[in-house]
Amino acid sequence: MSFMERHQVALYLASMAVGVACAGLSGWSLVSEQLVPYTLGALLWTNFALMPLVGMSVGQHKRLARTVVLVATLGTPILVTPLVSLFIPEGGPVALAAVIVLLAPCVDYVVVFTCIAGGEYRGLLAATPYLLGAQIISVPVWTSIYAYIGILDIGVMGEIFPLPAESYLSLAPLIVPLVAVYLAQRWSTRSPQCQQAYERVRTISDAAMIPLMCLLLALMCSAYTPAVLNQAQLIPRLAGLYLTYAILAGGTAWCLSKVMSRPERVSVTFSAVTRNALIIYPVxxxxxxxxxxxxxxxxxxxxxxxxxxxxxxxxxxxAMTAIFRVRAKTGNAEAL
Incomplete structure (x- = not known):
């Protein structure tokens, strides 16, 4: 594991701190906001390049894949229902954004965190295309259900839909890298030389992922910190919502997956807790x-x-990575 992989969490936090500091510079927030889509597109390329989009198979990890998809499409929406009603009862745009984020399971750095914590990261990586497909279907379905039962303001939903055709250009940072990687992987199956060329691309993408993540976090903090600070009373509610969700989702996933091996339980727990905020951002x-x-x-x-x-x-x-690593070391010591 490289230096950046070992210390990526510290690098992420430092990048966010730099972004917050730069937010105070005149005009920098606007520049950062304009750069976010391009950086996000580059980051998504690196994430998708590591996924088996062509000929994908979960192989021996079928049970893990089924579990994380079931948690994402059924367990999480059931948990989100009372939490959003409790923390953001007005059901306006902020509630809609929170719902979209909470309904989308992470498909990128959750694999790295799971690996560090001693989880079955290979099975989680194999399941990521299915998780991505599941959220594409479940997010619009559940947001519609929430609007129907009154959790989301149906008036706000009416303002959003139907979207004008040109609005879908904002989804380009998500769609273009996905299609490009899929085509590149299809091309790589033509010959051993093509496969070797794509493997070099994967190696470069893997090395670029953490720096791009740091850059994106810095830009997003710079772009949106002023908006957050202008509504300081909103921060405790949002932080409380996300923290409560993480505790309940993680605890429930860990308890309900007790029939699985410990590495698989760690994977299910991390998948239940981590959300796809950066990839879902274009939506x-x-x-x-x-x-x-x-x-x-x-x-x-x-x-x-x-x-x-x-x-x-x-x-x-x-916090989760530290807890699971300590528990793993304690378990190994007791086994000896």
Missing amino acids: VALCAQRLAHNGNPEASLMGATVLTQTLTELLIMV
Whole structure:
């Protein structure tokens, strides 16, 4: 494991601190916001390049894959229902952004955190395409259900949909890297030379992932910190929501997966807790763009809601990784 991999959490936190510091510079927040989509697209390329998009198979990890997908599509939505109603009862744009983030399981750095904590990271990596597909289906379904039962403001939903065709351009940072990686992987199957060339691309992508993540976190903090600070009363509620979700989701996942091996239980727990804030960001931006066009004053807070989740989650990941590593060492010592 490289230096950056061993110390990536510290690097992420330092990057966020730099971003917050730069937010105070004149005009820098606007520049950062414009750079976010391009950096996000580059980061998503590195993530997708490591996924088996062509000929993907979970192989011996079928039980783990089924479990994490079931947790993402059924367990998480059931848990999110009362939590959002409790912490953001008004059901406006902030609630919508929080719901979108919480419904989307992480498909990138959760694999690295799981590896560090001693989990079955290979099975989780094999399951990531299925998790990505599951959230593409489940997020619109569950947000519609939440609007119907009154958890989300149906008036806000009405402002967003139907979206104008040009609004879908904001999804380009998600769609373009995914299609490009899929085509590159298809091309790599043509010959051993093509496969070797793609393996070099994967190696470069793997090395670039952490630096790009640091850059993206710095840019997002710089872009959205002013919006968060302008609504300081919102931060405790959002942080409380995300922390409560992490505790309940992690505890429930750990208890319900007791029939699985310890590495698999760690994987299920981390998958249940970590959210896909950075990859789901284009969807939130798309909704915020539509609300801003209609003059909704809370539209600018949707990006800040994503940022708050990212910051809260990173702190939670630091704590979880430390706890699981200590427990693993204790278990090994007792076995001896």
